[in-house]
Amino acid sequence: MIVALDHVQLAAPAGSEDVLRAFYAGVLGMTELPKPPVLAARGGCWFASGGAVLHLGVEADFRPAKKAHPGLVVSDVDTLAERLGAAGHPVLWDDNLPGVRRFHSEDPVGNRLEFQAQA
Structure with missing residues (x-):
């Protein structure tokens, strides 16, 4: 009975x-969220x-x-x-999904990200 997606975890x-x-936070303009102390001790960050x-x-x-x-x-x-290109991140446009304007990029540790236009 899933009603929503809470978050996505990347390594x-x-x-x-x-x-x-x-x-x-800087390039994408996301807000960093505070992690609970027990989880903050493990490292990483939330946005x-x-x-x-x-x-x-x-x-x-x-x-x-x-x-x-x-x-x-x-x-x-x-x-x-x-903005991503100017910051040195790849911008790979993909037209394989009809009707959706989108591209792929990578975060600074190499994780793949997809960005698509708002419908």
């Missing part, structure tokens, strides 16, 4: 919190914007997600693509 290497903050919540958790044997990814709906897909 990150230990010690990557500063680059994650620079990307998710939210609109209804999207991403948890970046430290994984000892980290390997970036190259196929699995969150699909994030954005209000201005072209401006975000320009």
Whole structure:
């Protein structure tokens, strides 16, 4: 009886919190959420914007997600693509889903992200 998606968790290497903050808060404009103290001790960080919540958790044997990814709906897909490109992140447009303007990119630790225009 699922009624909503609470968050998506992505893995990150230990010690990557500063680059994650620079990307998710700085480049994407998301707000960092405080983690409960018990969870904060494990490292990582949480971010939210609109209804999207991403948890970046430290994984000892980290390997970036190259196929699995969150699909994030954005209000201005072209401006975000320009911002990501200017910050040195890949912007790979994908027209394989008819009627959806979207592209893929990567966060600073290599996790795949999809951004699509708001309908």
